[in-house]
Structures are given as C-alpha cells and as structure tokens.
Amino acid sequence: MARLVAREMSDLEYDVVEQDGAGNVVGTIRGGGGPVLMLNGHMDHVSPGEGEAWKRGGPFSGVLEAGRLWGRGATDMKGALAMMVHAGGALKRAGVTPDGDVVVAAVVMEETGGLGTRYMLKHGRRPDLCVIGEPTDGNVRLGHRGRLAVWVTFRGKAGHASMPRLARNPNYAAARFLAKLEKAVAKLPTHKVLGPSTISPTLMQVDATSSNVIPATTKVFLDWRSTVERPADAGRWLKKNVGGRFEIDLPAKDYRSYTGYEEKGVSTTQSGFLTDRGHPLVKRVSAAIRAASGRPPRVGIWKFATDGRLTSAAGIPTVGYSPAEESGCHVTDESVEVVKLKSGLEAYARMAAFTTNS
Template identity: 40%
Template structure:
C-alpha cells in the first residue's frame, strides 16, 4: 500500500487544482475511490468528491474531510523543485504545491479509509470527502455538510498538523476601514486634512488594544494587511486611505466587532465595514472551531495516535481556519489531525515527508475501525 499512497499523492500534485478549477482532480479522486472498492464514490452538484465505506452497524459514522483546491504557486523560480512535479528528494520529501495543503492529507484519508476495511467492514459508515473552494471560504463545505449531517457522528478535519490532534482554531474575518481627508498639494502639509495621520493614530491604538479572549482558543488577533490610497501622485495627499484588517476571532459577533472598531476610531474621520457572519468574498466572516480538550472525541483520537504512532505533540490549536467551521456550526463534534508541517502551507518550499504521509494513512485506518466516541 505504501507505494500506492505515494504514487497517488504524486499524481494529485501533478494535477493543478486552483480554486474554481477542481473538476479534474475531483474526477481523479473519485476514480481512485472506485478502484479501491468504496461502496459509493461520486462528484456531487457542488463539485465535491465524496466516497462512502459502509459500516457493519446502522447509524451516523465518521467524516474525514479535506479539500481539493490550492493557492497559487507564487514565483516558480523560488521553488527548489517544480511546483507540479511531485518530486521525491533523497531525504524522502515529496514536493509540490498542495503537498501539505492539501493533497498529502487527502491521499492519506482516501487510502486510510480503504485500508480500514481490510479486516472487514468498519463498525460505522466512513464518509471521505474532498470539497471545492476551501481556500475561498468554504463554498463546497457549505453544500456538503447539511447534506451529510444526519449520517455523521464525528468529523475529522484532515489538514496538516504534524500528526498532532487539533481541537480548535479561531474564526476569520476581513474588515474594511476608510480614513477620509481633503486632498491638497503635499507642499502645504496640512496634517489635519491628510488621512494618513488618522490612519497612524488608529494603528497606534490598535497596537496596544486589549483583545477578546476565549478559554479554549485564547486571544483574538487583529492584523493590518492591505493598504490603498486614492492617489498615485507623490506630491498630492490622498482623499481616502483604505485599510483591510485580518481579524482572527474567538467568538466576537459582528456587533461586538463594530463596538471595538468604534472605540478604536473615536474622534477620527473614519468609517468601517464589518461583514455579517458567513459572508464570503473580499470581506468575509466565518466562525472558528472550539472543541473542549477533554471531549471524548479528542481523548479517543489522542489515544489512537499514541497507540499507532507513539510519542508526539500534545493536542493543540491550529493558527489557520479550516472547513471545520461548517461541521462545528452544524453541531457535529469536530477535531483535526493530518500529516505534514502546517508552516509549509502556502509557501514556495512546500513538501510533505513521505514517512508522515504514510503515518497519517495508518492513523486514519486505525481511527475509523473504532466507533466515534461522542
């Protein structure tokens, strides 16, 4: 099986699947599921690749959830190996865009679930799904989760975690602020009319502002990212300066976010736009995942990890967001686990260690041979 897992991962990496262009990869995943003997394997109306291995007993079972899409490759000249090569180097590292995010974990779920049926059907149904548009906020999961919810007792989000059990992550919101002034010749230097000064005062306040906190998720973060001024002339001050904030939330509602921003912009010529919950696009707002570290599912997954893989990292949190927000919001107990170093995701040095890929495959196979502890 080991060679087959590596070969399948290489073929996945050699098939580009940027967001909104996942159809070829979805067909490849479904074909592999059928070859492996899944009881059902199909592409749904959203373009998600979905497979089912039926269990011995009726009732809700496992969902192993990954995605199909990846981010752009960046500057190909900066890659040690071509981003769609699927190259395995002498150190046993499998290179390519999506190696850890998400094609390594995807391959591990597909083969892990198939391996689980070798001694006979698992106790409960096992759903294996790879969805579209995760990198754009979760369009595929928004369609899939409501459909599968009655059949799912526990969701495992298969994103890279260095083989660590993950019990949550913060939500993500993108917020727009506009600072207004009165354009004038830069030689006049009217600071009261220049919105850059209001922006500077806002950033000073933001740097020392207290952040909301959560018992499980810790503190939120509010990070300035994209900045735009409505002038391209170096000798003309802008009339408007627009700032985008990346806000990693720990349960703040849109109204609470507006209250925080109102305080931070007090006395400044500034307006802000906070998107409603579940908004996608340039501005977005989706919640996080917060499963109690003592939840039976977390304990079960950690016990399986220790039994199958031995000593390792203690359960923790992801820094990034996942489609687990959809399963968690639907009331499905949600925990994460996956092979691959998450710090390599979205970089130009993305690879997955073959040993981790195979370890993740063994883990998923062992996990779904148990009934979900929920």
C-alpha cells in the same frame, strides 16, 4: 483533481463515489448503523508564487527527495487527502466493516471561504463526527479562533500634492489610528484555551492612482483573530480603545465553483470553534494516532481557520488531525515527510475502523 480523486476511490473499491453540484468528490465505505464518520480534506491550494523561487523541482514537481514529498499542497493538504482516500481503501482490503459509514469528502474552495463544505451541509450531508485533515504536526486539534475581516475607512479631501494645505490627507488619520492600535491590542480578550485575540493590519488602499494626488479616502484592512468578539463588537471596540473618525465594513463576497455553482453575499467573517477535550471523538482519534505513531499526541488548537468551523457550527463534533507540519502551510518549497504520510494513513484507517464508542 476531482476526476483523479474520484477515479482513485473507484479503483480502491469504495461502495459509493459521487460528485456533487459544487464539485466536491465524496466517497463512502458502507458500515453498520453506528455513527457516520467524515474525513474532510480540500482539493484546492493557495498560489505557489514565483516558480523560480522553488528549489526542489518547482511547485508542481511532486519530487521525492531527502525523505520528503515536495510541491504546493504537499502539506496543505493534498498529502493528508491522499492518506484519507487510501485509508478507505485499506478498510476494503482488510475486509473491515466499520460500525457506521465512513465518508471521505474531498471538498472544493476551502482556501477561499469554504464553499464546498457549506454546500455539503446545506444539501443534507451531515455526518455524526468529523475529522478535518489540516496540518496538526501529528497531533489533535480541538478548534481555532474566529476571524473578522474588517476594512477601516478614513475620509479626507482630495487635492494636488503640491498644495497640501488645500486638501485633508486621510493618510495621517490612518497613521494615527495604526499607532494607537499597536498599543490598544494589549486590551483584547484572552481565552483560556484559544489564547489571545489578535489584530494585524495587513493591507492599505487609497482611491488615488497618481502619485501627485492626495487621496480622498484611505482604507486599512484588519485581520482580526477573535476569541469571544462578534462582528457587531468590532466598531464599538475600535471606537472605545483606539478612537478617531472612521467607518468600518465587514464585507461579503460572491463565490463560484468550477461547476458553475454560485454563492452570493457570503460573509467573510469566520467563526471559531472549540470541541470539548473530553469528547469521545478526541479519545478515539488520539488512540488511533498513538497506535499508528507509537507516541501519545498533544492536544491543542490551530492558529489558523479551517472548515471545521462550518461542521462544528452545524452541531457535528469536529477535531483535526494530519501528520503534516503546521509551519509548512503556504510556504515556498512546501513539503511533507513520507514516513509521516505512512503513519498518517494508518492513523486515519484506525479512526475509520473503530467508531463503536465514538
């Protein structure tokens, strides 16, 4: 995929095409001394699941049918990435020199934690403005909630399932916790723009592997979408509003890209971000979308997390735009309308071409 993107950028006569140590492919269209605009999209995608479940030629067919491009990544987000790459080519063909450099970044490992964008920021590639190409239904996104990845552990005493009185089954403690949590989530804070925080129990694990063994530990994973809560708040909030005896852990992970670049002990907590609605970048992106699509875009937030949290945390004004539908992320028979890809290409090109007042 990286070789394909780099070759396409070169064929489109980008001024500079580079591949960095993490495997990101970065193409640059030289401009004047004005603000540097980055169009950021990722090359990776989530698993397609069972291929037999796909009805339109399989997850990697790329079939064009019913006015749509079908396949894993069409929406999230190879469709938008292709438009970003060709937006740079459109500037070259039109002989347009933007006020500042336009950087198209095809990054690695967004779906697994953001290694690619972190690498760029760590190694000094910091644009003045950033547009993230995650699906937005053709609208503008100002940010999203954060995400706390929380494991809650309940400890008991292992024993034979035929003699439960000699054991202490932690599954009951977990069950009581979940029943109380279902009611307690109503007490989570609500942000006037980002909306309510939410907690969704998603995974359960026990240390036993035999069905006739009462486990010694039960673990429940909480996907906590946060608005104002910090990692340090998680345990206190759960103790106060749910109660019970448990331990919590906000894990860290190690990451390795296909080039061999490694990150060790990276927190799985993801920060949220929110760009001010009145920022000039919002106005510039909105104007480009309107010119390309013939309608004013709505301005809102994403439900899910993006690499925008990383660029925003680095002090870079960041918004999101893609012609693809948010509801099409990570689904079987993923697809995107071809006509929307065409308007998306024009919108990205207009964003890139006119940065004077951004």
